[in-house]
Amino acid sequence: MRVGLYGGSFNPAHAGHRHVGLMALRRLRLDRLWWLVTPGNPLKARGDLASLDTRIGAARALAAHPRIAVTGFEAEIGARFTLETLRYLRARRPGVRFVWIMGADSLASFHRWRGFREIADLVPIAVVDRPGFTLSASSSPAARFLDAHRVDERDAGALADLAPPAWVYLHGPRSTLSSTALRAGGAY
Template sequence: MLAMKRLGLDFVWWLVTPGNPLKATAGLPPLEARLAAARALARHPRIKVSGIEAEIGTRYTFDTLAYLTRRCPGVRLVWIMGADNLAGFHRWQHWRDIADLLPIAVVDRGGAHWRPLAAPAARALARNRLAEDNAHALAGATAPAWVFLHGLKSPLSSTALRQRQRRPATLAQPTTY
């Protein structure tokens, strides 16, 4: 919701990946279970949860985003990632191509935001960073362009969400966004 409001987006597509090439997939719940968990959390008419990567057979974010830009001509797409992903973004397959393909919004999830901002990708793209008070212009910006959004912080990464699901319901803590 923070990104949707601050960026002036019409919709958010929450892409649930079949697996992260940079992480071990052992013990990863089935995709359908993760899609259901994401849908239960999303509960907003303008947030669409999708498993499109499994449907189209892509493994890397760049391939998925390239597919979406080809399939959705005229749609202004923005890639939204958590700040924890920015910290390791330079290890992603074709990360520079992702930055050149479409604008990026980085959402601070809590913790020390200086670490992701000091990461190699953030430093490499520093001159393309928009001021946060200009975040509404990101969707219309020409890539490479990115913004770092501070605001309501949720520590819920996909890993944290899966861990939360494994706890008994009586122990689960409510989440506010």
């Protein structure tokens, strides 16, 4: 089983999230995609964070795809960091080939994540390009650290079968939608 893990606040979930999800399912040849709605991002202020139940409900309504599951299980297991979530999943589902999916904006700050090197050693990573982050993500400390393990985009469909560290940068149609901008515009 090949499962993509797409974590985030989803505050609010929007069509750009669905676009990334559908692209990941297709380009990475995934069997399933799990949207992991986080209780809160340790690198972001929580002041304007909608309740977990509200964000999960909105994400489920938006995902609307038989191979996308939306879950808030990180709150249930008490995981605060991606590293904790991945350790938990790898220990309990050793036969599943997980792939972590993030936007280019996340790659730009990935070096600030707790245990980013161990995350890269636990699962292959797919980075989806986002407007305004192409260059900063590609030249970020994490991208430079992982450069020797970058997979050609033409081989993205094999990523789940590769031993980590391995990562791919996916290009294609990009969504300009942003949860931050939607909140600023009063959409949530």
